[in-house]
Structures are given as C-alpha cells and as structure tokens.
Amino acid sequence: MIRREEHECPLCGERFFQEAPASGSSCGMWLDFQLAGAVASPRDWPECPKDGFILHREFSWEEVETLRPFIASWQYQTLRGSSPQYWRIDRMEKELGVPLRERADILLQTTWQASQHNYTFFAGMALKAFRERMASSAAGGERRDRFVRDCMVTGELYRRLGFFDKAEALFARLVSTPQVATDAFCRKYVERQLHLIGEQDDGSRLLDDALTV
Numbered sequence: 506m507i508r509r510e511e512h513e514c515p516l517c518g519e520r521f522f523q524e525a526p527a528s529g530s531s532c533g534m535w536l537d538f539q540l541a542g543a544v545a546s547p548r549d550w551p552e553c554p555k556d557g558f559i560l561h562r563e564f565s566w567e568e569v570e571t572l573r574p575f576i577a578s579w580q581y582q583t584l585r586g587s588s589p590q591y592w593r594i595d596r597m598e599k600e601l602g603v604p605l606r607e608r609a610d611i612l613l614q615t616t617w618q619a620s621q622h623n624y625t626f627f628a629g630m631a632l633k634a635f636r637e638r639m640a641s642s643a644a645g646g647e648r649r650d651r652f653v654r655d656c657m658v659t660g661e662l663y664r665r666l667g668f669f670d671k672a673e674a675l676f677a678r679l680v681s682t683p684q685v686a687t688d689a690f691c692r693k694y695v696e697r698q699l700h701l702i703g704e705q706d707d708g709s710r711l712l713d714d715a716l717t718v
C-alpha cells in the first residue's frame with residue numbers, strides 16, 4: 506500500500522502530500538555503493554510543488570532565509586525540470602557554505618540519478634569532493650572505516666571515468682592495508698575492481714558479477 510505523508514514547506518508554508526518512500530528489498534550493490542534491486546536508491550525527498558524547496562533535512566530559520574533568494578533565482582528554477590534532485594540538494598548545501606568535501610556523498614548520489622548524457626560531469630564533481638575528503642581525513646586521522654570506503658569510491662570513480670592507472674594504483678595500495686587484508690567484503694571489492702581495471706572496463710558493474718538485476 507502506498508503511504509502518503511504531509512509536509513510543510515519551510516520557505517513558503519505550502520502544505521503538500523507526497524508518497525512516502527516504499528520499503529523495497531535490495532539484492533546486492535553496485536560498485537559505487539548504490540543498492541541494486543527493488544529499492545529506491547537514492548531515496549527521493551519531499552519537494553515543495555510551488556518553489557521546488559527540497560526537504561532533505563531540518564533547516565534552521567537562518568538557513569531558510571539564506572536560501573530564500575537562491576531558491577527564487579532563475580538559476581535554481583531552471584534546474585528544477587532538468588537535473589537530478591540530488592544535484593539541487595548539492596546546490597542548496599553549497600549556497601549554505603557547506604564545503605565540497607562534506608558534500609561528497611550528496612554528489613555520489615547525484616551520479617546515481619544521472620543520465621548517460623550527464624554522468625561524466627557529476628562523476629567528475631563527486632571525484633573532486635572525495636579526493637578532498639580523503640586528503641583532509643588522511644591529515645586529520647579521521648575514522649579508518651570511512652577512509653577505506655572513501656578510497657573505494659574514489660577508485661570506482663577513477664575507473665568509471667576511464668582513469669585506469671589511477672584506479673589501479675589506489676586499489677593496489679588499499680589491498681595491502683590491514684583492514685582490507687582481514688575484511689572479506691573489502692577483499693572481494695578490491696579484487697573485483699582490479700579484475701575490471703585489468704579488462705579496461707569502465708561500465709556500471711555489480712559487486713557480485715553472478716547477480717543480475
């Protein structure tokens with residue numbers, strides 16, 4: 506059964522209904538960490554039908570006021586019909602001063618919504634954000650598990666964009682780290698990547714090549 510949820514736009518006060526995300530089941534994942542199968546990945550966020558304000562999180566009063574002229578702008582309104590919702594989420598967060606490295610996951614999800622035509626552009630933006638985040642976490646000694654995942658995503662984006670040498674160098678370095686050597690998931694992931702890189706395969710691929718979706 507489809508569940509409908511009521512939302513209120515923090516910008517204009519419009520009340521609107523939108524379908525709640527259906528709970529589907531995934532059957533594996535793509536190498537860029539998008540879930541595969543009958544599941545919305547990424548999920549769609551409620552969006553005001555009047556002005557296109559996206560409710561992907563709670564906003565403070567100051568944030569809403571900062572966003573007001575941007576949402577009303579021609580620049581944002583033009584994007585409404587022509588670009589992925591996550592790209593507009595990224596633009597909103599950028600407008601609020603959120604640095605690129607902290608928008609890395611939003612940009613990765615933008616690539617999941619991209620078409621063949623604009624994939625390269627969004628993947629390039631995501632790659633830049635992940636490289637910045639890796640550089641800052643390497644310097645700041647941040648959580649090791651996130652750093653390994655960031656390396657995997659960066660390597661995947663290199664592969665998808667055809668930078669096979671860079672992807673190979675990154676995964677070859679990763680495979681010798683203790684976490685990857687002892688973690689079955691990480692090992693499987695890196696082995697699959699190195700195989701695809703060897704084949705010069707830049708396609709969208711599942712982690713488990715035996716699965717079909």
Ligand SMILES: [Zn+2]
Nearest residue numbers: 514517553556
């Ligand atoms: Zn609104």
